[in-house]
Amino acid sequence: MAALATLLMLPPGVAVAWLLARRRFPGRSMLETLVSLPLVLPPVATGLILLWVLGRRGPLGRLLAQTGLEMLFTWRAVVVAMAVMGLPLLVRAARAGFEQVDRRYEQVAATLGASPSRVFITVSLPLAGRGVLAGALLGFSRALGEFGATIMVAGALPGTRTIAIAIFGYTETGNQAAAVTMLSVSAAIAFGALFLSNRLTNHPAGAT
Secondary structure, three states: OHHHHHHHHHHHHHHHHHHHHHOOOOOHHHHHHHHHHHHHOOHHHHHHHHHHHHOOOOHHHHHHHHOOOOOOOOHHHHHHHHHHHHHHHHHHHHHHHHHOOOHHHHHHHHHOOOOHHHHHHHHHHHHOHHHHHHHHHHHHHHHHOOOHHHHHHHOOOOOOOOHHHHHHHHHHOOOHHHHHHHHHHHHHHHHHHHHHHHHHHHOOOOOO
């Protein structure tokens, strides 16, 4: 589910990162604030907002209900909650990647007749690729450890039980051995993702 959440957050995250790095427009500060909000709000508060939005009476939940798609207390809600919580970290790292791209390369490509979309796909995105990948790894790590928002929108039902929820459940019932096992798995995956992310951001392309 964390991997699916990372795939879900990539398109909007990269688009927002590029906008913040390359464009000046009315409402830019508001967009930046909204994207970063999950970093400072209590995860439970973010989960409550998602509960309102995805609920049957919420703006998005009402539309989804008309199509027969259930969101709350399903694995889909887990993925959405993970994506929302991981998005700010993806945007921050990807934005830094775009800001480090020399704009002369983009200008040369545009001068040679490349459309804005082609400049983005063939020049901007590849050159910012390390930052985007680092952001994706950070977003994945955050999604993997998500607990507060997830428990609000999905509970701890079969099919919605994440590693973080499993650790909490095992600890609450006194099953320390299982909790430590889950903790070890979570820590190993998170450590690997963070290590790779730091390598990407701290070492220039081609460095060893």
